Amino acid sequence: MMHNFNAGPSILPQEVFKQASEAILNYNNSGLSILEIGHRTDLFQAVMDEAIALVKELMQLDDQHEVLFLHGGASTQFFQIPMNLLNENEIAAYTDTGTWSSKAIKEAKLYGHVEVVCSAKESNYNHLPKQFTVPKTAKYLHLTTNETIHGVQWHDFTPFFEAGVPLVADMSSDILSREMDFKKFDLIYAGAQKNVGAAGVNLLIVNKNILGKVNRKLSTMMDYRQHIENGSMLNTPPVFAVYVCMLTLRWLKSQGGVAAIEKINNQKAQLLYNTLDSLPVFKGTVINKEDRSIMNACFVMDNADLEKEFLTLCKQNNIYGVKGHRSVGGFRPSLYNALPLSSVQVLTDLMKDFANKKG
Amino acid sequence: MMHNFNAGPSILPQEVFKQASEAILNYNNSGLSILEIGHRTDLFQAVMDEAIALVKELMQLDDQHEVLFLHGGASTQFFQIPMNLLNENEIAAYTDTGTWSSKAIKEAKLYGHVEVVCSAKESNYNHLPKQFTVPKTAKYLHLTTNETIHGVQWHDFTPFFEAGVPLVADMSSDILSREMDFKKFDLIYAGAQKNVGAAGVNLLIVNKNILGKVNRKLSTMMDYRQHIENGSMLNTPPVFAVYVCMLTLRWLKSQGGVAAIEKINNQKAQLLYNTLDSLPVFKGTVINKEDRSIMNACFVMDNADLEKEFLTLCKQNNIYGVKGHRSVGGFRPSLYNALPLSSVQVLTDLMKDFANKKG
Numbered sequence: 196m197m198h199n200f201n202a203g204p205s206i207l208p209q210e211v212f213k214q215a216s217e218a219i220l221n222y223n224n225s226g227l228s229i230l231e232i233g234h235r236t237d238l239f240q241a242v243m244d245e246a247i248a249l250v251k252e253l254m255q256l257d258d259q260h261e262v263l264f265l266h267g268g269a270s271t272q273f274f275q276i277p278m279n280l281l282n283e284n285e286i287a288a289y290t291d292t293g294t295w296s297s298k299a300i301k302e303a304k305l306y307g308h309v310e311v312v313c314s315a316k317e318s319n320y321n322h323l324p325k326q327f328t329v330p331k332t333a334k335y336l337h338l339t340t341n342e343t344i345h346g347v348q349w350h351d352f353t354p355f356f357e358a359g360v361p362l363v364a365d366m367s368s369d370i371l372s373r374e375m376d377f378k379k380f381d382l383i384y385a386g387a388q389k390n391v392g393a394a395g396v397n398l399l400i401v402n403k404n405i406l407g408k409v410n411r412k413l414s415t416m417m418d419y420r421q422h423i424e425n426g427s428m429l430n431t432p433p434v435f436a437v438y439v440c441m442l443t444l445r446w447l448k449s450q451g452g453v454a455a456i457e458k459i460n461n462q463k464a465q466l467l468y469n470t471l472d473s474l475p476v477f478k479g480t481v482i483n484k485e486d487r488s489i490m491n492a493c494f495v496m497d498n499a500d501l502e503k504e505f506l507t508l509c510k511q512n513n514i515y516g517v518k519g520h521r522s523v524g525g526f527r528p529s530l531y532n533a534l535p536l537s538s539v540q541v542l543t544d545l546m547k548d549f550a551n552k553k554g
Numbered sequence: 555m556m557h558n559f560n561a562g563p564s565i566l567p568q569e570v571f572k573q574a575s576e577a578i579l580n581y582n583n584s585g586l587s588i589l590e591i592g593h594r595t596d597l598f599q600a601v602m603d604e605a606i607a608l609v610k611e612l613m614q615l616d617d618q619h620e621v622l623f624l625h626g627g628a629s630t631q632f633f634q635i636p637m638n639l640l641n642e643n644e645i646a647a648y649t650d651t652g653t654w655s656s657k658a659i660k661e662a663k664l665y666g667h668v669e670v671v672c673s674a675k676e677s678n679y680n681h682l683p684k685q686f687t688v689p690k691t692a693k694y695l696h697l698t699t700n701e702t703i704h705g706v707q708w709h710d711f712t713p714f715f716e717a718g719v720p721l722v723a724d725m726s727s728d729i730l731s732r733e734m735d736f737k738k739f740d741l742i743y744a745g746a747q748k749n750v751g752a753a754g755v756n757l758l759i760v761n762k763n764i765l766g767k768v769n770r771k772l773s774t775m776m777d778y779r780q781h782i783e784n785g786s787m788l789n790t791p792p793v794f795a796v797y798v799c800m801l802t803l804r805w806l807k808s809q810g811g812v813a814a815i816e817k818i819n820n821q822k823a824q825l826l827y828n829t830l831d832s833l834p835v836f837k838g839t840v841i842n843k844e845d846r847s848i849m850n851a852c853f854v855m856d857n858a859d860l861e862k863e864f865l866t867l868c869k870q871n872n873i874y875g876v877k878g879h880r881s882v883g884g885f886r887p888s889l890y891n892a893l894p895l896s897s898v899q900v901l902t903d904l905m906k907d908f909a910n911k912k913g
Binding site: 196197199201202203204205206207212213215216217219220225226227228230231232233234266267268269270271273274298301302305386388393394395396412414415416417429430431432433434435436439513515516 | 565
């Protein structure tokens with residue numbers, strides 16, 4: 196058995212793999228593969244309807260919030276968001292907390308004025324910059340709830356909720372992993388390939404009241420209102436990717452939903468961070484413990500040879516995907532929803548063994 | 555066994571379904587699902603490399619042409635093409651031959667001047683308008699090689715090759731179905747969900763010499779040059795959809811490539827059209843036989859009740875997806891690469907039986 200700590204695309208529930216595999220041969224006893232059914236058939240409409248309903252239920256959304264499944268990944272949202280929300284002469288406020296938020300900032304600058312209200316860039320994003328003031332004139336405030344590469348995660352949203360402007364959040368790497376007041380966000384987006392489903396689709400939730408306020412003419416495929424009107428089927432959707440999302444959301448519900456998975460996610464993170472803190476050979480890269488991510492845990496060793504040795508050891512023990520991003524180095528095991536606690540146990544046991552030998 | 559004449563997403567080779575289904579449980583004996591492997595691993599890089607190499611080989615491209623697998627479907631290209639190729643004060647020439655070309659025209663108008671050089675709109679696109687003059691100042695000429703909804707298809711590209719401006723073609727519904735001098739096109743795009751693979755990815759081939767000539771600032775995800783530079787991995791690609799493309803391209807090569815599949819496609823189309831022309835109860839909607847598509851055959855009956863009756867009969871005989879688009883009505887069996895000749899035989903036999911009873 197493999198222990199898949201990959202940062203994304205990442206582990207999904209084993210029963211999702213099983214169901215998806217079957218549906219490719221014969222979808223719901225239709226005699227057809229899920230890959231060859233028309234997207235405007237009852238067969239697929241049922242998938243899309245259930246996926247949307249599950250998102251609304253699991254996130255406890257209200258009627259103002261629309262759920263979309265879009266092409267293009269989260270990276271397309273970096274420009275599609277300002278395109279839909281920001282006029283050229285207006286201001287958008289951005290928090291700069293890591294690689295992903297900095298990419299969002301770069302793209303937004305093409306569409307209007309960007310005010311970076313806080314940044315941890317100078318310290319290679321090793322903490323969250325919590326002091327910031329948001330201009331009242333800002334059209335929206337953007338945050339990245341979890342920075343996959345640097346392993347920092349916002350845990351207190353009070354300052355964001357109190358900013359008094361529409362709130363836009365990239366939740367690609369921690370959506371549906373913990374309870375949050377999702378209704379209080381005006382736009383949430385997330386590449387599906389971590390907690391939602393398979394790569395190739397982007398989940399977007401938008402409060403429809405913030406739309407329709409920009410002057411620029413929008414290309415049809417870029418206009419959120421068009422996608423809402425057409426129920427995420429303005430063009431051929433990524434049928435199979437949406438299907439895998441639906442299966443993964445169904446699984447999450449069967450586990451007890453977000454509150455239940457959060458408990459397990461916390462157990463996994465605690466086990467990993469407690470082990471890390473007890474073994475001096477490993478060093479966490481996030482300087483404030485309160486900023487640590489429960490989804491992506493970053494750590495290094497003082498010695499590059501030791502790192503190599505530990506990586507080889509991981510490989511020998513079927514531990515996959517723990518290498519850190521090149522901009523941080525070291526290790527970055529990801530602990531997404533579908534990763535079992537038992538996999539973290541295997542990894543932490545190995546860390547302890549290794550430390551005992553090297554300590 | 556089902557006979558899948560769906561217009562798209564549509565039938566793929568049975569062995570592709572089998573391999574894709576297996577890869578979801580255990581990809582290449584890695585112990586991992588194809589859905590959970592990282593896109594920046596050797597495991598996936600090999601898939602992307604092979605898919606690109608197969609496209610180059612099957613289409614006999616040269617070194618000037620780059621092959622990309624992009625998000626967003628062909629509909630995103632309707633605006634991304636003018637965004638990359640057309641300045642606001644410049645002209646692009648478009649042929650207006652059906653629903654898809656008219657959508658391309660609509661989106662291009664947001665980015666520059668569009669000159670519609672020919673149109674069959676007035677006659678509901680029941681033929682191809684072959685008389686046209688392309689302004690020498692046009693930055694490019696756009697055509698839709700096959701109109702999926704109306705069943706018209708360009709067979710002679712001489713006037714396009716002789717227009718003397720860069721040539722841009724939407725080949726979504728007939729790419730890789732017949733031999734063409736693909737090198738002579740400067741940009742080819744195609745939603746994969748017909749002849750290339752699964753829904754959720756767009757194949758794009760571009761002559762790199764036409765890029766980098768517009769003044770506007772391009773969002774990173776919209777800039778073809780960025781995708782070229784990053785080998786179609788600027789962000790997380792639709793991993794599984796690309797994998798299914800690779801498998802389908804491999805299958806096409808194993809069948810003898812484009813020339814071989816064209817022979818079978820012609821046999822299928824001949825069988826269907828000969829049957830159609832021999833049975834007065836069915837009426838082809840394309841008025842010039844020379845404009846008929848070998849991919850999508852459109853026909854109606856005089857009597858709506860008869861149409862209903864025939865549709866029910868199809869259903870009873872496991873014939874799936876033959877209903878015409880609502881804008882044309884009647885029937886539109888699609889005859890994509892993976893559809894076996896035997897399925898067309900079943901359909902035409904049924905047409906003959908029906909005509910005998912009703913004639």
